[in-house]
Amino acid sequence: MKMKKLALIIVALTIVASVIVWNPFNPEESGQAWARLEDEEATEQSVEDLADGSNKFALELLSKLSENSEKNIFFSPWSIYTALGMTYEGAKGQTASEISSTLHFPENNDLRRPSFARIQNLLNENKEYTLETANALWAQENYPFLDSYFNTIGDYYGGKVTNLDYAKEPQKACDTINKWVSDKTRGKIENLIKRRMITPLTRLILTNAIYFKGDWVKQFDEDKTQKDDFWIDEEKSVQVPMMSLSGENAKFNYAETEYLKALEMPYKGEEISMLILLPKDRSGLTDLEETIDINRLENIKTQLQEEKVSIKMPKFKFKTKYNLSKILKEMGMPTAFTTDADFSGMNGKKSLFIDFVVHKAFIGVNEKGTEAAAATGVGKKETAIPEEKTFHANHPFLFLIQHEQTGTILFMGEVTNPAE
Missing domain, CATH: 3.30.497.10 (Antithrombin, subunit I, domain 2)
Structure with a gap:
């Protein structure tokens, strides 16, 4: 039947x-x-x-x-x-x-x-x-x-x-x-x-x-947001509002490998954070998509340490x-x-x-947030030489929003064109 x-x-x-x-x-x-x-x-x-x-x-x-x-x-x-x-x-x-x-x-x-x-x-x-x-x-x-x-x-x-x-x-x-x-x-x-x-x-x-x-723990200054190029690929770019954050107080958990830069930006309360993975090559997102897995992600996270970072990233x-x-x-x-x-x-x-x-x-995502005292996560240390790092997200990148206590990825995405 x-x-x-x-x-x-x-x-x-x-x-x-x-x-x-x-x-x-x-x-x-x-x-x-x-x-x-x-x-x-x-x-x-x-x-x-x-x-x-x-x-x-x-x-x-x-x-x-x-x-x-x-x-x-x-x-x-x-x-x-x-x-x-x-x-x-x-x-x-x-x-x-x-x-x-x-x-x-x-x-x-x-x-x-x-x-x-x-x-x-x-x-x-x-x-x-x-x-x-x-x-x-x-x-x-x-x-x-x-x-x-x-x-x-x-x-x-x-x-x-x-x-x-x-x-x-x-x-x-x-x-x-x-x-x-x-x-x-x-x-x-x-x-x-x-x-x-x-x-x-x-x-x-x-x-x-x-x-x-x-709210971000450390906010971007709206007055410093300016139109700038975001490179969709090696040859094509679009003009988008690019936020900027730098200076003595711009200390974040940061890591760098041969192929990418990683930046962790906490929200107020420091129990939720955004982790951004930025390929060094403008066209590197495809390779990152093909190689990222749980082991590589955890390895990147263990390399994070507090650094002074000059940040540029698009509003989207x-x-x-x-x-x-x-x-x-x-x-x-x-x-x-x-x-x-x-x-x-x-x-x-x-x-x-x-x-x-x-x-x-x-x-x-935009500039606003409430300033609060920053704290370094467990197992993360400050570098001996306070050299300022640069993290300019002016080409496609991957991001995730995670719950610190459990490690659960709550949200995940890729920005390939913030103008869309």
Whole structure:
């Protein structure tokens, strides 16, 4: 008998990173207090292992997104990882095995859930910046999902279930989800779900949103921002606003190898930082994309040490949107997108599969920030000779925004043309 097609739609993430803001942090903007998730069984090692898996996935996904692309790239690997983690909770058999392998999940499943919860709890603590994550499940009303699945998502991921009627009121369902997305991202992400994405066979939509707003510890002077060349390749350049920062107080964690320069710039609170990898050659980004992996990244980070640095980098702001279904299939989890998928952990039957995974993001970087005392990270030392280094990001570069305590890469991207 031919299986009836039932679509499990996964909206992997809706993210907004407003990296440098004009306004100071206001704790009241964060809304309701985060309800702490069940993380008591998590250990320092289990959290490290999960963050390591997420970071491996991040770099592999970056490699896929950059294939045959010359556009700016921006995404949140942690949001995708979390959304697919919620999906994995309902997967069985080969479907689960493929997802686990693609996401580099730690072998101990009993520690994976509380480790997810621990990282979520740490990210949602109110600090000197705004960083919030949120999960939600949008279920077809009266569809027999298992209580055990929804309970797991609620306990370890903080996902709240809302019932909608996709068959009879698809536009209302679409509007409800989009309002949640807009609210969670301060209006930066609008109309994530299109009406055409919802069909009478839609049974579940999962959403994950992450929002970040932080001030540089050491700010750029707006008066020093000037138009300058940003070299898209060896021969072509565009004029863009280039920010500048130098002087006795411009001390940052810095490293230099034969092929690239690395600069770490902390945000106020010094628990979140941006790490920029700048190839020395104008056309070196492609080589960096092809060679960067978790081991090389960690090696670069261990070489960081405090230096006086003369910095020039462009202001940039752009939006991205990706349908990740094809990429995730190529990365090793094809079964989840076919009628052979086994998500019986959600409803007790093998009748669900992933219809699509969509990702939309926004990032804006400019001069503003709040000055604070700088502190050197653990294992990082000051050089004996205070020679000023130069870090002029006037050609394509890679950047990531990371959570210092866990090492989790929250956001990642490439700037190939800040004028776009």
